[in-house]
Amino acid sequence: MRTLCADLGGTRLKLAAVENGVVLENEVSPIETNSGMENVLSNLAERCRAMMERHPGEWRGLGIAFPGILDEATRHVIHCSGKYAGADRIDLPEWARAALGLEMKLVNDARAAIIGEINYGSAAGETDAVMLILGTGIGTAAVCQGRVYRGKHGMAGLLGGHFSIAYDNGRRCICGGTGCLEAYAGTWALKELAEDPDYDFARLERDYLAGDAKARRLFDIQTKALGAGAVSLVHAFDAETVIFSGGGSRFSALIEAAERYVLDHAWTPWGKLKFITAAHPEDSVVLGLHSLFVHHVC
Template sequence: MKAITIDFGGTNIKIALFHDGVITKKENIPAYSENGLAPRLYDTEKTLRNMLAGEDLHNYSGIGIAMPGIVDPINKKVLALYGKYEDSKQMDLSTWCHNTFDLPMVMEMDSKLALLGELNYGCAKGYQDAAMLIFGTGIGTAVSIGGKLLSSRNYVAGALSSHIIINMNGRKCTCPNTGCLEASACGWALEGLIREHPDFNNSGLAAEEQLTFKTLSKWCDRNDRTALDVLQHCVISWRAGILNMIHAYDPAIVILSGGIMNFKGMYDMLTEGLQEQVWDCIGTVDIKQAMEPEDSVLYGLYHLVAETYNN
């Protein structure tokens, strides 16, 4: 079975061709997602045509599209996203796929697809009840129960767990609330966290041009007090997020993914002693790192196309 997969990410658009569960070709193009989706469709089509290089499109079963927001997969509509591809809410991508490639399309939210990818091709094979957290610029979450993605009337269930409030006196979020997990610790919140530290002016971080997790890691290695305090704050926040997901959704496995997991020692910092904070009746919860952190969304898309159109 062959499938075309397109992951419209905030920074990059990842495009891959699949054959029987294996990526045969993959390209990345810049997203410029703040300018909307419509201006990127031409380059997406051009890149795909080059990748297909004269292959007969009718050998492909369908196209899978991932969006960085809440998606209605039944009506193939983007329902909510912030600051990225805002115009996609008004677009009919199903018709674009049909008119451009004469192929049917499936669409889903990126974090849910990452979980599908890990469940079917990655670290969570054989698990049914799973929760996933993807730590990056923001924090993506997804949940599956009984082997199926958790779904609800607005397709929000399990997908907005980064907006569970963990600090009533916390920082302002990009959503209407304060003290959400994401507002407390993630890529976009990091610069504010560092600058607000009372010892910031005496920190090596004050001379850095960009305040990212990479620079934070560098100054943690040098035992910089501000850096170590901010790291500890982030780790405590993320552990609270993992515990919230365990107590809310009762998963047998929690999958951790995203750029933060490259931070030296992060897996151990997030998991050591965590089991002792879980209610007894839940028992042991496996916590694993994503096997395909770069491509799990694409694998999830392939799975969805195969499940929907391979008959």
């Protein structure tokens, strides 16, 4: 069973061919998210056709992940935070049928990541878990009693990055809120806090391990922000497991410090929390998209 899996991100399109949970090919290309949906979709269709030609055989469908709020049941985009303007006016299932002859399924990217990790990745078999994805912002998703949490408006579980962790003199967030987790952790906040547009998790790790004072201060902020956000997610969704993913999760000292914070602060009278870091964070979204056509946890 083979599927095409397209992760339409903030700056990159990741397209993968996945067969029975194995990534056959993973292609990453830059994407102009505001070049108009017609251009985005014609670029996507062209890449899909080329990938299908490189792997001849039967294709079950096309899964698409967007960084936004979606109606996953009717397969329509509702809101994409200023990116992919006009996506809400396009009948994507009809487009996929006409352009590629494939059934299309749609899911939020953070939700795809937790589905992928549970069905095929490092969190195999987990039934009650929350995920924090450390990237430009902090993406989150939740699975409760073996079911992905979606909510009435498709937003449940996704807004952990906008849990307020500092109401008093909190930093202004891009969502309009104050003191959000994302306004302290994640790359966009890290650059602002470091007052350096080139600062990122790799730089933080290098400088921190070298004993740099600024990096130690930023590390402390990141640890507490991620820890406080994860505690709120655990409390909100009755999670037994916290999964870290995204590029920032490769900084193991940061993740371990955040885990210690969570263990010190979370109220879990049922027992001890478990922590998992995705082994291959670059594959979790595409494997989640593949799961939509195969698995029970989705």
